[in-house]
Amino acid sequence: MKIRVGLGSCGIAASGNDVYDVLNTYIADNGLDVDIEPTGCIGMCFYEPIVDILQDDKVYSYINVDHDKAKEIAKRHLMVGEVLDEYIGYSTDLKIDYLEKQQKIALENCGLINPNSIDDYLNNNGYDATRKALSQMSQVDIIDSLKQANLRGRGGAGFPTWFKWDAAYKSPGDVKYIVCNADEGDPGAFMDRSLLEGDPHRVIEGLIIGGYAIGANTGLIYCRAEYPLAIERLQTAIDQAKEKGFLGKNIFDSGFDFELVIKKGAGAFVCGEETALIESLEGNRGMPRLKPPYPAQSGYWNKPTNINNVETLANIPYIIRNGAGAYATIGSEKSTGTKVFALSGKIKNGGLVEVPMGISLREIIFDIGGGIKDGGSFKAVQLGGPSGGCIPASLLDTKVTYEDINKTGAIMGSGGMVVMDESTCMVDIAKFFLEFTCEESCGKCTYCRVGTKRMYELLIKITEGHGEMSDLDELESLATSIQSASLCGLGQTAPNPVLTGLKYFRDEYVDHIVNKKCVAKKCTNLLTYSIVEDKCIGCSVCSKKCPVDAIEGSLKSPYHIDTDQCIKCGNCVTACKFDAIIVE
């Protein structure tokens, strides 16, 4: 018997460590012949902590396990082999849509193997791809193979990976670098974190193969400092790979040497952009460089450098092992393979999903994600973070391919998929993203630095009820200027949230401006709080919860809100048990 406990960041946040300790202690105290191991994220964050028990070729998955449940599972399942059906979420015999509709390539091992064990990885075809690439394939073979597979960069833009590798390969020079971009900065995206925490060796393999293909002997992983667990597990994996000879000199007797170093990012969204990332790697302010020269010609320390995203690299071992043909059959002609999405927001089953390209947004959100939580209704889905846009309900059948998503005005992005219901205000969400980009703009290009700030100010003006119709034209004109006068992707795409908002939800903007109304009841300046006298029993709870003493009255008779004093914090609404407070 073997036990796996989900201990990715989500599992740990849901007290997975406590569950692990309970089970581990029980096994030790009772001298049971059971192996217990941590594993990464299986993607079902809503079920964490998850405990898998592998017994007689079957897997039983206990979900939402807590301290007490863990004790019971130990006493009954581990000790006497009784399966506790009431706590089982899914098993070999009990399939669930969340998993069945997915197709896992990059996440193949996530949540199934112990990320701290290289042996576990080796038992799952680990380093087979590296062995094959280094001993049977030439540099050109590998690049050709990526071309056939038509793998496109998973970081957002979808640029063909083979093209970048080919350019770096053909670029003259003895010293070259390959870099893994793990500076996952999109608010609402956690694919790379889960991958690095759950299957670090896979990314290392991608880097070794890439390094071999372009002729780089040094690889660098630029990882966000906010991901301490990912960095720790990567470091462990690098040390193990070194020990086994997969990193270092003369790997698999191929004569190829490769070293790998982790560099911690320091919290700047713009460093996700290739040239800014290179500046940061060199220890400078992360400000983008003028292109050309492209990194493939002159990158890190002005040497040919190739940069790939974590998920892109995680696809490489599969393509090498199974052949480009196998990969290219998945998805559409122009968008092959799978894509990992971080599903979150107002969704019932939020987590990590990997789906074949060509699946519709509706299938992901409703079939896999289970639809909207708390009985709400779907309003929009945000793709691509601050560079993307909100796709409305009328376009739910859009297929997930680079070409179809781009047509909507949003972008595929790195994989953040934030679902919104009617309580989300589309002007407020655009304001949220503009505040983000305006703060994260490095300041090099005037239009990005000042223009995003002006757009943000206009959005504040609208959400505070001072908007004029001419502001919409101003927003559009600023958007066009920022797009054309910014050096890097941050500025070029920063206006997208507003542009898609105006395209699909213009009525909501107009409602804010003309009627001074926010249908989502999010923009506090446009709201008024009042107490319905018939419903108020005079219990005084609201008045006690009010931080500014704006609610007055005497016990057992209806209370009143002084609208001049009210700061619209909403505390009273949450406190009232009689639905007596209305917000309009």
Added chain:
Amino acid sequence: MCENCKMNEIESSFPAEMVDVSLMDNMLDKYKEQEGSLISILQETQDLYGFLSLDAMKYIAEKTDYNRTYIYSVATFYSQFRFNPVGKNLILTCQGTACHVNGSKEIATAICSKLNIAPGDTTDDGLFTFENVACLGCCSLAPVIMVNDQVYGKLTVDKATQLIDDIYLKEQKGSSIEN
């Protein structure tokens, strides 16, 4: 304004907090031969003291080839670096999209009013520092806060204020034991 005055003006914008700079010697030795490691040096300095003090940055300038202006320009560019001592408990609220949609703003406001500080500040008793941060990458548990590297998810205003109360209680118990 002359160069010196400019430098004085920049340096006076950093709070003056003294630290024992000799603690950095080993670390600075380690990076001596490594080109382009200023960010790593600053990160390790912050790990040592919890923040980047002016004298620590001046010390880096003294011991390395980086000049002071350059060090300040890099340190102020990245949001990870802070220039004030941090409280005993560091609370980070996630400002990601999923958290925003699920009410992170209300939670941040509640914690700030509970602690009576603004984002980025430390309480007078030095027990808490509160900061808004970029996405912590736990979107499916939104809204999320991180207290001393531990993530707390699916928060409500009540749960968040309860959490603060719990830490207060723990601190009080701790100090009564010490006494």
